Amino acid sequence: MSTAVMETPAASRVHYLNANYGIKSWLFTTDHKRIALLYLGSITFMFFIGGSAATLIRLHLIEPTGALVQPATYNKLFTIHGVVMVFFFLIPSIPAVLGNFLVPLMVGARDLAFPKINLLSWYLYIIGALFTLYAILSGGVDTGWTFYTPYSSTFAHSQVIATALGVFIVGFSSILTGLNFIVTIHKMRAPGLTWFRLPLFIWAIYATSIIQILGTPVLAITIFLLALERLLHVGIFDPAIGGDPILFQHLFWFYSHPAVYIMILPGMGVISELIACFSRKRVFGYAMVAYSSMAIAVLSFLVWGHHMFVTGQSVYAGLIFSVLSFMVAIPSAIKVFNWTATLYKGSISYEAPMLYALGFIGLFTMGGLTGLFLASLAVDVHLTGTYFIVAHFHYIMVGGAVMAYLGGIHFWWPKITGRLYPDGWARFAALIIFVGFNLTFFPQFVLGYLGMPRRYAVYPAEFQVLNVMSSAGASILGIGYLIPLIYLIWSIRYGPVAGPNPWGAKGLEWETPSPPPTENFEEIPVVTEEAYAYAEPEDGSHG
């Protein structure tokens, strides 16, 4: 174990933030830590674009006849909410921000394997975002984030091609990030850092990168064919010449279901780190949690048919997809049980990241189990296409991925900026988000079972009460998301200076000073102990 790092004050020490200044030093950087911050900025911007679309949707749905916009505009709102949140926030958020910053640090390397390609990924993200913003400003797109043909290829009269190009390009940003992580984790681990001494965050990022590598290209070709079909008015999904729209759904969901695991797996990695650190215990069943990440990565490619039980897919294919969809739920259940068991006989403290982690476990359990309703054929016939689906995936994505992302940001904020944030406000924000979230999305489960279809601008009056409840919850959730933005930015300048290891956590990233120097480590550390070795009797380790 390398000796504790002296605590030289951050201001006088050269680190990656003050190593050099100026726009060029940021726009042409190949330092994985700076690229992570570039992603943090652009992702937060896109989050608030998607979030404002969500607020308009919830405001509109207060009245059965629609309180705000015309149905055609409502269609554009939920499409932009879907496209921006899925492709420009949820998929890149944890891998691109926390992953980029932490993978080299946790693995004990100076930088990712291909730093220039890492910068290229960010530029691809920005170009993709510009295409999508152009599509929004020049009339919006109204096909839903799923772009189902033949509506999107022949009947839609909106900016489908611009959005398709935006999604096509941002897909390659995701592919290249995944590629970078796989090569770094395989080839650049510090001496002594065997696979089973890696932090579980690295296991989760590795499994996510495998999905990104194997899934995203199929989305790229599908969206490319859609754009071609729209330009040439002929193509392989066009029913007029014998093409089959269901083939588009097969190819689209072949990527898009593993994509939902791209969104949740890194979150699971963050939660393993948080639970271990704040209960000062090694994660219970470390190997099982690592294997379940890999199992999820593989099984996630075998289940996409459960999105198409009622679209005329053959009944027998539906049967196969149903049994596999039940099987993919098992690794997630194992993880939840292992996290809960980690708390047993631990020494638990309740800083803000831990509140986000505990909130994650509760909401992810709800989200995961409601997935079983949709995997079972008989019930899915009634529930598919209704608000039950909207509630299910928001429980996983907002209750799971966003809570884990916020937990991760709060946990590593001292390491990223060298400053501590006000913990009181942070805990308050975590509770507000938890309460606001449940108020927003639990009523939608009931709405779903009552049969209210998705993507409805106007709805029958009997659904109004639940919709108003959901909109009320959404306002609380919206405020909850604004609070961290304020105090985190405030903390960059005025927050107390953080030492190298404010939480007393284990892991190579906590061996470096905060914020870490540009080359991460003076000389590459040699790892001798297992991951999360909190129970070491000798208290050589600090704090």
Place this chain on the structure above:
Amino acid sequence: MAELSASSTHAAVHPPGFRHQFEDMEQQHEAGNLGMWVFLVTEILFFGGLFASYAIYRSLYLPGFEAGSRLLDVKLGATNTAVLIGSSLTMALAVHAAQTGKRKALIFFLLLTMVLGAVFLGIKFDEYATKWHHGLVPGLKWAPDEEMHNNAPLGSVELFFCFYFFMTALHATHMIIGFGIMTVMTVKSWRGEFSPEYYAPIEVSGLYWHFVDIVWIFLFPLLYLIGGRY
């Protein structure tokens, strides 16, 4: 191959082209190889989406696809395959030349690969021209003449040509990108940047070129040879 063992400080002497984030050339070389192979897996799935759809539609509309395939010129297809296999050989010899440090042979084989690539693209665009002339380009100019009309359903022949153009155009685009990579490699070799210690860029671009050749190896039989030419 003399390489000073990495002294404790980081100022060890490394061959040119060494990237600081790696510990030694061995690690950089392996990382480069693994990176390209992972990229090629994404390409396998990128083309895979098209191949899967082609396979499905071919099984659903066999008569239309066979009629469409009969309209393709097998001789041009076969010569193109031979040309591309030739370029694969010259690429492999280029990598061999780089490994053994023969700079002139490296430049010669790289140029030969690019020439063969150009021949392939030439033949390809000639084929496109004949298709355009016969009005067999779905969407842009679709006016197939009579003899083809009555014995096969029009819709599935149009589907076949959608696939023909999507797949071969995507392949040709990859050829053009490969062409760009080869030019950069030739310029670098001309400047003598490569040595038996540092030839990874040549090997990696070789992997890419061989992959593009493999895609054509599958495209040729699937598009040209299923026409039941008996």
Place this chain on the structure above:
Amino acid sequence: MSGHVVSVRLYVTIFLLLLVLTGLTTGVAFIDLGDYNTVVALAIAVVKMLLVVLFFMHVRYSSGLTKIVVLAGFFWLAIMLTFTMSDYFTRGWTPTPSGWGPSISAPPNP
């Protein structure tokens, strides 16, 4: 250095083998083997692909990791193909009669 140097002679023999296989697959296409035409064409293509991958791309001499990566690529392609095909080929077997059942007009007046 790490890369394995393959002899020029082996490259040329592989090249000639590939040309022979190209000629073979073109020739076989002119013989009517019914459904087997496709099987033969694909088999020859796979053999050619293996030759290129193992010898030209040095996978035969490279680490196990590279071999796994290559296999994973083709395995995932197989997943996409088999599951989508499973839908298309079993669409006809619906448990209910494929066309409409014998229809009756409205119930007779009571």
Place this chain on the structure above:
Amino acid sequence: MFNFIFAAIADPWFGFPIKPEDASTTASSVDHLYYFLTALTLFFTFAIFTTIFYFMVKYRRRMPDERPKAIETSTALEVTWTVIPAMLCAFAFIWASSLYFRNSRPPNASMEVFVVGKQWMWHLQHPEGAREINELHVPVGVPVKLTMTSEDVIHDFSIPVFRIKHDVIPGRYSSIWFQATKTGTYHFFCAQYCGAEHSGMIGWVYVMSPTDYANWLSGGSKGESMAQAGERLFTQLGCVTCHVADGTGRGPVLQGLYGHPVKLRSGETRVVDEAYIRQAIVNPNSMPLPNYPPIMPTFQGQVNEEQVLQLIAYVKSLGTVEKGTAK
């Protein structure tokens, strides 16, 4: 007993409706599986929450530099909480799939209604001739089979109170069935996004007593039945010039054709069912016949989906007439 418990739970809960009425024979069976899964979810969520709260209170950090002992991972525990969820999933899967197969088979003597979804309205036709827009009148207690297609994009015919739904795909027929058990007026929706007025494609199902239904049927517009409308179209479009009853026409004789196998030029034999007739009308030369030149023009674009359904009804009515006897 079982139904009593569920009814008690699921009745409007403090005035809030938490489930749609179960107005069809299969609705309650779906509800029971839904309750089982809800119970499973609530049990596990509650169990996880209480365990976490208990641990959080019992093992809260008392001294700042407390170092808990490492706990050996017990494979026995890991195996139990892998096997138990796996068994629960298997049970739920078997229940759901068998229920799905049982619910998807319409009784043979079902009453037919044809549904055509088009951008932003539903056209419904009864074989007897009654035609409706965004409304469906059905008798209670009679199994009704809906056969559906779409004119343009993918829609989805969804009736929540019967717990049924199916996508409606252009170029294909899909079918669902229900047997209403309660008279009343219920919503049906379009549940697959289909464009600007997607949320406008809402309609009403009127479940009526058999007598009311018979009066409605006869009282309604005395339009021609579908078969008669099909016959009118058959002559109007000139089909009768080639398809002549006594076999002298250039096209095949359609009398007695429906339901019988036919050999195609490619050697494949297909039964003449509704999908076959539709393909013959819309894309004739995709299935050339051995002894007829493929000269039949395609009628795609000249007939809309409802007219295709009427032509099919007419050809089916010819099917019951013995071969050779002119109608």
